[in-house]
Amino acid sequence: MITGSRRLASVDAFRALTMLLMIFVNDLVSLKDVPSWLEHAGEMEDRMGLADVVFPAFLFIVGLSIPFAIANRETKGYSRKSTLVHVLNRSLALLVMGIYNVNYENYVKEGALIPKYWWLLLATIAFFLVWLDYPREMNKARKRALQGTGILLLGVLAILYKGEDRGHTIWLRTHWYGILGLIGWCYLICACLYLWTRGRQPVLWLFFFFFIALCIADKAGMLVVLKPIRNFFWIVGSGSLPSLTMGGVLAAIIYRQGIDKGKAVQSLLILLAFAVLATAAGFGLRPFWGISKIRSTPAWILICMGISLATFVLLAWLMDLNGRKGWYKVIKPAGTSTLTCYLLPNIHFAIYHLMGDRWRLPANLRTDGVGIVKSIIYAFFIVVLTGVLEKKKFRLSI
Numbered sequence: 001m002i003t004g005s006r007r008l009a010s011v012d013a014f015r016a017l018t019m020l021l022m023i024f025v026n027d028l029v030s031l032k033d034v035p036s037w038l039e040h041a042g043e044m045e046d047r048m049g050l051a052d053v054v055f056p057a058f059l060f061i062v063g064l065s066i067p068f069a070i071a072n073r074e075t076k077g078y079s080r081k082s083t084l085v086h087v088l089n090r091s092l093a094l095l096v097m098g099i100y101n102v103n104y105e106n107y108v109k110e111g112a113l114i115p116k117y118w119w120l121l122l123a124t125i126a127f128f129l130v131w132l133d134y135p136r137e138m139n140k141a142r143k144r145a146l147q148g149t150g151i152l153l154l155g156v157l158a159i160l161y162k163g164e165d166r167g168h169t170i171w172l173r174t175h176w177y178g179i180l181g182l183i184g185w186c187y188l189i190c191a192c193l194y195l196w197t198r199g200r201q202p203v204l205w206l207f208f209f210f211f212i213a214l215c216i217a218d219k220a221g222m223l224v225v226l227k228p229i230r231n232f233f234w235i236v237g238s239g240s241l242p243s244l245t246m247g248g249v250l251a252a253i254i255y256r257q258g259i260d261k262g263k264a265v266q267s268l269l270i271l272l273a274f275a276v277l278a279t280a281a282g283f284g285l286r287p288f289w290g291i292s293k294i295r296s297t298p299a300w301i302l303i304c305m306g307i308s309l310a311t312f313v314l315l316a317w318l319m320d321l322n323g324r325k326g327w328y329k330v331i332k333p334a335g336t337s338t339l340t341c342y343l344l345p346n347i348h349f350a351i352y353h354l355m356g357d358r359w360r361l362p363a364n365l366r367t368d369g370v371g372i373v374k375s376i377i378y379a380f381f382i383v384v385l386t387g388v389l390e391k392k393k394f395r396l397s398i
Contacts, residue, residue, distance in 0.1 A: 007072075010315040011064050011252075013328045016335030016383075017311075018057045023345060024379040025051040031371035032363065038372070046290035048300060055179065055293070056244050056304035057311070059186055063248020064312065066191050067199060067256065084195060091188035093398040097127055098181025100154070101346070103172050106163035113160050121350035124343055126153040131339075133397030180342075185236040186245040194249055201253055208246045214239030216298050219289045240296040247278075247305050251312060264321055268313050275313065279306030330380075333387035337395040341386040348382075 028034050028051070040051045073083050100123045107116040114122070129150025134143045163170040177185065197203040217223055218238035236242055251271055258267020282291075282302030289297040318324050334341045352359060365374055389395060 007068065008316070009319045009325050009328065010312065011061070011068065012332065012335035013315050013319055013325075014057075014064070014312055014335075015061045015338055016328065016331040016333075017315075018054060018061060019334040019338050019341050020331050020379050020383055021050070021054045022058065022342070023382050024375050025054055026345065027375040027378050028372075031366050031368075031375065033368045034371070040293060041291075043292065043294040045292065046286070048291050048293060048303075052293040052300070053304055053307055056241075056301070057308045059183065059241055059244040060248040060251075060305065060308035060312075062183060062187050063190055063245035063250075064252045066187070066194055066245075066249050067252040070191070070194065070199075080195060084192070087188065087191045087195070090398045091184045091191075093131055094180045094184025094187065095177065096154070097343075098178035098184060099172070099174055100127075100157070100178075101180060102175045102178035103161060103163060106165060106170065106175065108162050108164045108169075112162040114157070115354075117350040117353045119157060119161070120346060121354070122153060123157050124346045124350070126150040126157065127343060128396065129153065131396050131398050133393070133395050135393060182236060182241055186242050189236070189242045190245040190249055193246070199253060201250065204246065204250055204253070208243060208250060211235070211239035211243035211246060212298065212301070215243065215296065215301060216285070219295075219298060237296045240298070240301050243301055244305060244308070247309070251309060255316060259320075264316075268316055268321075271309050272313050275306040275309035277306075278302045278309065282306065331383050333390050334383045337386050337390045339396040339398065340389060340394075341382060343396070344382050344385060 025038065028039060037049050038051065039049045041047045041049055070083060073086070078086075104116070104120045104123070107119060109116060112119070127150070130147050131150075132146075134146070158172045161172045163172070174181075176182075193204065193207055214223075214235060215238050223238070251274070254270055254274075255264070255267050258264045258270075279302065282299045282305070285297075285302065286299040289295065289299065291297060291299045291303065293300055319328070328335075361374070364370065386395075
């Protein structure tokens with residue numbers, strides 16, 4: 001198990017870059033005539049665009065952070081039991097936020113007691129009330145009152161929710177858990193495995209290959225017999241998504257052990273070889289099920305694993321070993337207040353629609369190259385705004 005609380009700039013920078021890209025690709029839906037290589041590939045297409053690489057990179061980063069976060073808690077004197085409770089609380093928070101966000105997508109356009117965009121805005125405000133990083137000096141009674149208000153608001157929104165699925169009215173349900181929910185599941189699985197194994201590499205490698213094998217077996221139709229239980233218990237994405245997170249856990253262990261032994265360069269070369277092998281394996285499996293994010297094919301998982309590993313190696317060499325960190329300052333808030341950065345567009349999106357179409361940008365500013373520049377500017381604006389809020393101690397913390 002990793003020991004010591006040293007925080008690596010490369011991990012924060014990787015997280016910040018990925019969040020910046022996530023905001024950028026999410027904003028592409030507001031544009032017209034976007035190049036296909038930037039967008040998500042279709043379900044039956046055998047390819048991936050930039051948007052298809054961002055989410056797996058974030059899952060990989062979640063894994064990268066687990067060993068360092070747990071080591072940091074141990075350095076501060078927290079017990080394994082308290083760390084487990086912490087993991088459970090964080091996972092629950094991500095699942096709750098994910099479920100609310102994904103239910104917004106199915107919200108009815110008309111006929112609900114609360115209009116769609118008011119529901120999204122109030123749900124996001126509730127998230128901040130419940131999980132804001134309140135100042136330590138704040139009166140405890142006031143803090144509990146604010147958090148209680150947030151919980152109550154979430155409860156009221158759940159009661160008033162009205163969705164639609166294939167013409168039928170539905171109430172709040174899990175659906176596919178949303179991006180935050182999937183991150184929560186993967187974090188829960190891999191953090192618990194790391195705690196249970198005490199970070200022993202050989203056992204974690206077994207789990208990594210188990211997840212990959214499970215994904216392959218599912219695509220090969222070998223797990224049809226388990227269909228009756230899949231709605232009640234299943235490893236996220238048939239093992240595909242946790243494999244990315246576990247890959248990040250293993251990368252963190254290998255790299256930190258290399259640093260501790262004075263062999264950081266050698267550890268990065270090992271990770272680079274891992275990246276090459278993962279990518280080669282991905283292309284080797286491509287003829288069977290193609291490359292598809294929507295279908296979570298093994299080829300997509302392994303190729304994205306290779307891209308994530310190679311990116312981390314580059315950042316670790318550049319920042320940790322050569323000290324080149326100046327370029328990172330402008331996007332740093334996206335790496336240190338990541339959840340805040342992710343949720344701010346929800347608030348903007350809701351207010352934008354509540355204000356009406358008169359505030360919509362003209363089509364020539366939402367088309368092709370000009371539109372792409374607009375989305376880049378928007379992504380940087382959200383990151384800068386996150387930084388301003390962070391300086392004012394206004395950030396989510398779970």
